[in-house]
Amino acid sequence: xxxxxxxxxxxxxxxxxxxxxxxxxxxxxxxxxxxxxxxxxxxxxxxxxxxxxxxxxxxxxxxxxxxxxxxxxxxxxxxxxxxxxxxxxxxxxxxxxxxxxxxxxxxxxxxxxxxxxxxxxxxxxxxxxxx
Amino acid sequence: xxxxxxxxxxxxxxxxxxxxxxxxxxxxxxxxxxxxxxxxxxxxxxxxxxxxxxxxxxxxxxxxxxxxxxxxxxxxxxxxxxxxxxxxxxxxxxxxxxxxxxxxxxxxxxxxxxxxxxxxxxxxxxxxxxx
DNA sequence: CAGATACATCGATGAATGTCAATGGATGTG
DNA sequence: CACATCCATTGACATTCATCGATGTATCTG
Numbered sequence: 001x002x003x004x005x006x007x008x009x010x011x012x013x014x015x016x017x018x019x020x021x022x023x024x025x026x027x028x029x030x031x032x033x034x035x036x037x038x039x040x041x042x043x044x045x046x047x048x049x050x051x052x053x054x055x056x057x058x059x060x061x062x063x064x065x066x067x068x069x070x071x072x073x074x075x076x077x078x079x080x081x082x083x084x085x086x087x088x089x090x091x092x093x094x095x096x097x098x099x100x101x102x103x104x105x106x107x108x109x110x111x112x113x114x115x116x117x118x119x120x121x122x123x124x125x126x127x128x129x130x131x
Numbered sequence: 132x133x134x135x136x137x138x139x140x141x142x143x144x145x146x147x148x149x150x151x152x153x154x155x156x157x158x159x160x161x162x163x164x165x166x167x168x169x170x171x172x173x174x175x176x177x178x179x180x181x182x183x184x185x186x187x188x189x190x191x192x193x194x195x196x197x198x199x200x201x202x203x204x205x206x207x208x209x210x211x212x213x214x215x216x217x218x219x220x221x222x223x224x225x226x227x228x229x230x231x232x233x234x235x236x237x238x239x240x241x242x243x244x245x246x247x248x249x250x251x252x253x254x255x256x257x258x259x260x261x262x
Numbered sequence: 263c264a265g266a267t268a269c270a271t272c273g274a275t276g277a278a279t280g281t282c283a284a285t286g287g288a289t290g291t292g
Numbered sequence: 293c294a295c296a297t298c299c300a301t302t303g304a305c306a307t308t309c310a311t312c313g314a315t316g317t318a319t320c321t322g
Contacts, residue, residue, distance in 0.1 A: 015267070016208030016242075039195040044188045051186035054259070056280085057172075057179045064170040064262060076299060077147030086282050091300055093280090110289045110298045111147075125256035128185070131195060146297070187310085207269060217312050222270060224310090241268045241319045265321085272315075279308070286301075292294090 039131075047131075050124045053100035058085060059093050063102060067116045075111040170262075178262075181255045184231035189216060190224045194233060194252070197245050204237075204246040 054060060061083060066074045080090050094114055097103045102121065103114045185191060192214060197205045211221050225245055228234045233252065234245045 016206065039192060041188075044191045044195075048186055048188040048191055051182050055179055055182035055186040057175045058280090060175045060179055060262065061170060064175075067262075075147065077297090085280095087299070088283080088301080089281055095300085107288095107299090112299060121262055122260050125259040128256040128259070129253050131191065131198075131252055189310090208267090216310095218269075219271080219313080220311055226270085238269090238318095243269060263322100267320080268318085270315105270317080272313105274313090275311085277308100277310075279306100281306085282304090284302085284304105287299090289296100289298080291296080 047124070047127050050100055050127075053096050053102065054124070056093070058083060058089075059097055062090070062093055062097060063116060063121070066103065066114050073106075073113045073115040075113050077111070178255070178258050181231055181258075184227050184233065185255070187224070189214060189220075190228055193221070193224055193228060194247060197234065198247045204244045206242040206244050208242070 054063075062079060065079055065082065066072075069078065076087065076090055076094065079094075080087050083090055085093075094103060094105070098105050098114065102117055104117055106113050106115070185194075193210060196210055196213065197203075200209065207218065207221055207225065210225075211218050214221055216224075225234060225236070229236050229245065233248055235248055237244050237246070
C-alpha cells in the first residue's frame, strides 16, 4: 500500500492544483468552494443570449436606425434600403432583436412598426458593468 | 411617353417610400439624408466585435472567474476544471477574450496568468448605453 | 539528459449562424 | 374580385463557430 493512501499530504512537485500551490494549512480549514466563481449559471446563459442578439453589425445598425427614425419607430421597408440587406434578412434580424426584448413590434395595416424598448440597452449595459 | 417622366409627382397609392408617405413639400427642401442612421460604420463593426467576444456563456464565466480569483489573476489550469471544458477549448476562449482587450496575458515560468483589464467592461457598457 | 507539467496550436467534425430566392398570408386598392 | 404591397416563413447554401484529441514547445525537476 503506498504511503499516499495513509498520509495524503500534498507532494512538493509543483502542480497546478491550488491546494498544492497554497501554503499548507496547519489547522483544519473550511472546505474551499469547488467553483471559484460566484455567478449564477442561469444568469450567465441569459446575459450571453442578450449579448449574442446584439453582437452583429446589422442588428446594431437596426437599433440605431429605429431609435433615430421619426417618432421613434420604423417599419421594415424603411430599413431595407439603408441597411443594404434583403427583406427576409432584415425581418430575420428584427425578429431576433424583438425576441431579446430590445424592440417591440406593432402591426398597423400592412406595415409592421418596430420601436426601441426604453432602457433595454441600459439594462444589459448595467449587467455587464456589474459582472 | 408616360406623364410620370414629365411630372414626376408622387402617386397616391400607398407605398413604403418615405417620400410618398410624407406630406408633399411645397417648397424645395434640402435633400433628405439617404441613410437615416448616424452611426459610424466602423464603430458599429468594432462594437459588434467586442460584443461577440462576450456573447458566450463560457467566456462570461471565465471573466467572472478570473476577476474573482486570488490576486485578480488566474492561470489556465485553475479554470479548466470549474469550467468543465477541455484545456484547448479554455485556451481558445481566453485567447478571444484577450484579443478583444478584456484580459491580459502574462507568462511566468510554465504558467500563463490572465488578468481582467480594468474598465474594459465598463467601456463597452458605456458604448452600448450611448447607442 | 529524461520525464513531467502547463499551455498553445493544429486538424477534424458537428452545430449554429447569416444570407437570399421563393413562397404564402394579410391588408389595402381599383 | 383581381392586383399590388408589406411582411414573415421556409428551404437551401455557405460561412463561421465551438469543441476535442493529438501534437508541439517551453519550463521546471530530479
